[in-house]
Amino acid sequence: MMNRIKALLGAASAEESADPGERIQVATCVLLLEMAHADETLHTLEAQLVGDLLSRRFDLPQKDVDELMALADRERHQSHDLFQFAKEINAHFSREEKLEIMDTLWRIIYADGVLDKYEDALIRQLATLLRLTHREMIDAKVAVLDELNPGR
Incomplete structure (x- = not known):
C-alpha cells in the first residue's frame, strides 16, 4: 500500500493514477472526511468512525x-x-453501499451530538451527489438517531 500511496502522491491526482479500487477508496474517504471536517473540528470519534x-x-x-x-x-x-469523488462512488457502488455511506455520514454528524448548519447543508449536497432521495437521506438519519437515542 505504501508504494501505491507514494505513486499517487507523485501524480497530478489520485484519480489520474490509481487503479479503480484505490480511486474508490480515496473517493469514499474524501466524502467521509469532508463531513468530519464540516463543523471545522475533527473529533476523535469522527476520525474513528471514518x-x-x-x-x-x-x-x-x-x-x-x-x-x-x-x-x-x-x-x-x-x-x-x-x-469527482461522488462520481467515482456512483460508478462503482450499489444503492445499498451508498446507503451505508449515508449511514456513516449521519454517525459522523452526530458523533458530537449536534447537527450544525454546515453539516446539514453538506449532507443534503452529498445525498444529491450520491443520487439518493431525500427520503433515503432522512430514513438513514432517523435510523441513526433511533439507534443512538432509543427513547427519544
Whole structure:
C-alpha cells in the first residue's frame, strides 16, 4: 500500500493514477472526511468512525487505513468540489453501499451530538451527489438517531 500511496502522491491526482479500487477508496474517504471536517473540528470519534468504515468496507489493516486517510485528506484539500469523488462512488457502488455511506455520514454528524448548519447543508449536497432521495437521506438519519437515542 505504501508504494501505491507514494505513486499517487507523485501524480497530478489520485484519480489520474490509481487503479479503480484505490480511486474508490480515496473517493469514499474524501466524502467521509469532508463531513468530519464540516463543523471545522475533527473529533476523535469522527476520525474513528471514518477509519472503522474504511477498514470494514475495504478490508484494510489499520496501517493502510491511516495512509488512505492521509492521502484522502490531501486530495480533499486540493479539490475544488466533491463531484469527482461522488462520481467515482456512483460508478462503482450499489444503492445499498451508498446507503451505508449515508449511514456513516449521519454517525459522523452526530458523533458530537449536534447537527450544525454546515453539516446539514453538506449532507443534503452529498445525498444529491450520491443520487439518493431525500427520503433515503432522512430514513438513514432517523435510523441513526433511533439507534443512538432509543427513547427519544
